[in-house]
């Protein structure tokens with residue numbers, strides 16, 4: 001059985017997650033896990049996994065690099081996902097009796113990266129539907145909102161809207177097949193939204209709903225920004241493949257039919273379940 005979270009959220013943190021769609025949990029993950037992810041980031045930048053988004057060296061400087069779905073081949077990521085406590089954190093925030101791992105997402109922003117992470121909502125990118133789906137984004141380096149920590153539109157998880165995904169690097173790709181409403185241009189009219197952001201230290205977690213609209217600025221600080229986000233499927237998550245969704249997992253990975261909960265332990269392992 002996976003280990004229990006060393007830092008479970010307080011009742012107040014759970015209430016904040018439910019109300020705002022996001023909560024900052026300082027000191028959620030041990031330094032040893034963080035160090036392993038930093039070493040992994042070094043390796044990935046040189047020899048990336050199969051599912052990479054990479055702006056490469058930008059016109060100005062810097063690089064926004066993301067690599068996802070590593071857990072099946074990278075013991076570091078598997079351990080992080082299943083033993084660091086992030087699964088317990090996700091389950092507690094969602095109020096779910098169990099959570100299954102959908103995928104992991106390593107995110108690196110080199111200093112001098114002009115590219116922001118565009119404002120977006122995660123759920124339309126993913127072949128799942130349900131309210132109890134979230135990410136646990138763990139900072140592996142210090143960062144402030146000014147140099148690319150995450151920002152959210154507070155309460156946007158309750159808007160009941162489903163926005164078109166777009167590619168992070170602006171290149172054409174699998175998101176192009178989606179037809180739907182554009183995400184609002186939060187950046188152009190920040191004062192119209194209740195934007196909240198979190199300065200973070202290594203080991204801090206930001207837990208957020210897959211329905212929450214979020215983004216991050218470029219990194220004009222002096223250090224590399226590294227985070228590992230794991231994505232968790234709670235009690236009401238169902239299989240929902242659709243045009244324009246993430247191709248890392250497909251119908252071949254599950255015995256579920258659309259609309260059904262997934263129970264494929266090898267592809268979507270249980271990270272946490274209520275004891276007994």
Ligand SMILES: O=C(O)CCC(=O)C(=O)O
Pocket residue numbers: 105107117122135137214215216227229
């Ligand atoms: O780290 C970032 O800049 C973006 C992270 C993000 O959008 C996510 O984890 O869903």
